[in-house]
Every structure is written in C-alpha cells, then in structure tokens.
Amino acid sequence: MAALLVLRPRADQDIDDLIGWLTAESPRSAVAFLDALEAAFERLAMFPDSGSIRHAAWVPGLPVPLRFLPVSPAHFPRLLIYYLHFETHIDVIRVWDASRGLEALFESGGDLAAN
Secondary structure (H helix, E strand, C coil), X not given: CCCCEEECHHHHHHHHHHHHHHHHHCHHHHHHHHHHHHHHHHHHHHCHHHCECCCHHHCCCCCCCEEEEEEECCCEEEXXXXXXXXXXXXXXXXXXXXXXXXXXXXXXXXXXXXX
C-alpha cells in the first residue's frame, strides 16, 4: 500500500521555483522535471524507507530521521526530495538543488521542523 505524501508549503514553493527556472532555460526540461518528480513521488510512496539518512545528523531532534531521495538519478541527480517518514504519512519538506549547498538548506531551520 502506498503511503500518503504531504507537501509542505516550502516544498511546494521549491517546486514552483524549479519549474520557473527550468521553463526559462528549456520548456522541455521543465516537462521532464515534472514527469521525473511524479515518478519519484510514486517511488517514495511505495518505498518510503529507500531514501538516504546521510544528512539526518545535520538536523538533530526530529521525531524520525530526515531522509532524501534524488528526483531522478539519471536526469536530475542534484535535485533532492527531503522528507520525514511517519507511520501515517510522508512529510515532504523540501525539493532542493544540492548545488546550492547543504549549509543553505539547513540554515533555514524552521523549514525542517516537524509538524
């Protein structure tokens, strides 16, 4: 059974920002990103523990480990979905371009606090 995905407002804004940037660069890339993101969300819903916990130590004190999963390892390897896997749902916190750096992601603090 697939888990329920809940997009936080900041993740939704990240997606809008990425689509805007990609559309300006290449409308085809924006469409490919949306297709890859949909496929990644489907994978995540089916296999929520498949994401890496490598960055979990950056945000101690969360009720569950922070995980991330690439949107598409082949086509968008720098774009990462950050999420928390709870028993009842998956909380998608950010969709982050890793080239922006982890420090910039984690300095936002409140965006990663659990609901």
